[in-house]
Amino acid sequence: MSEGGPDWSLSVVSHGHGGSVRRLLRDCREHLLPARTEILLTLNIEEPAEGLERLWPGALTIIRNPQPKGFGANHNAALARARGRFLAAIDPELRLHGNPFEGLALAFGNARLGVASTRVVEADGRAADNARRAPSPLRLLQRYTWGERPLYDLALSRAQRVDWVAGLFMAFRADTFRALNGFDERFFMYCEDADLCLRAWNAGYEVQVVPAAMVSHRAQRATRRTLRHLRWHVQSLARLWSAQAYRDFRQLRLREERRAARRSARDTQPD
Numbered sequence: 001m002s003e004g005g006p007d008w009s010l011s012v013v014s015h016g017h018g019g020s021v022r023r024l025l026r027d028c029r030e031h032l033l034p035a036r037t038e039i040l041l042t043l044n045i046e047e048p049a050e051g052l053e054r055l056w057p058g059a060l061t062i063i064r065n066p067q068p069k070g071f072g073a074n075h076n077a078a079l080a081r082a083r084g085r086f087l088a089a090i091d092p093e094l095r096l097h098g099n100p101f102e103g104l105a106l107a108f109g110n111a112r113l114g115v116a117s118t119r120v121v122e123a124d125g126r127a128a129d130n131a132r133r134a135p136s137p138l139r140l141l142q143r144y145t146w147g148e149r150p151l152y153d154l155a156l157s158r159a160q161r162v163d164w165v166a167g168l169f170m171a172f173r174a175d176t177f178r179a180l181n182g183f184d185e186r187f188f189m190y191c192e193d194a195d196l197c198l199r200a201w202n203a204g205y206e207v208q209v210v211p212a213a214m215v216s217h218r219a220q221r222a223t224r225r226t227l228r229h230l231r232w233h234v235q236s237l238a239r240l241w242s243a244q245a246y247r248d249f250r251q252l253r254l255r256e257e258r259r260a261a262r263r264s265a266r267d268t269q270p271d
Helices: 018-031 071-079 100-107 137-144 174-179 192-202 227-241 244-268
Strands: 008-014 037-043 059-064 086-090 094-096 113-117 120-122 169-173 206-209 215-217
Touching: 008 018, 008 071, 018 037, 018 094, 037 071, 059 071, 071 086, 071 192, 086 100, 086 174, 100 113, 113 192, 169 174, 192 206, 192 227, 192 244
Parallel strands: 008 037, 008 086, 037 059, 113 206, 120 215
Antiparallel strands: 086 169, 094 215, 113 169
16 A cells, blocks of 8 residues: 555446446445545446546546456456555445444454455345355255255354355455455356455465444346356356365365364363
């Protein structure tokens, strides 16, 4: 961060989300400190942007793409311009009901914390499933047929270690994001978030949900609605499952489970 620069740089990508972007900017104006926050807004398709500067009194950079890019490419390009000590990739359809970034900055005092999200609720007030176990064919089968039983209780008020957090809200220290080389742009629209979190775990960092302040989100579930999104999702999953990062993460979790089993066996041995 340059001298006198912001604490936080927020990357938002709009795919024709003009109304949602305006609501998010108004939320930012209500809850965030403009002097400590810059917003980098990428317009991934042609759309009007008149008057956006009046909605946010802090630094606002508007990036117009001549051709649409994927999730990772858009956030990487925007955050390459970021001046903040902390970075966040956030969905344009989020609504802020407080300032989650102050609590997240405190959480990043833990040098092992590499990727964080805050508590997210759906429009009906239920906790969103924005933190999940590492995807596997079996888990996806359970999720889309019988419904996977969630491992994490995201309604809790304490921080939780999780395998990965969804791209609708991801926060990082700037130096950690750059050390991990950002998002892998070979993915397109899906699994960039999971891949980055798994690589963070493999590099010795933790991924956590930190309930710093509540945000809400209107889920789209485009994979279940369009064949194009379903195809992108399947292709990204195939890339993820064939990646070295995925295999390394599975081995990391297997070693942790073995250590936990040995500790449990020792604790249950009679004196």
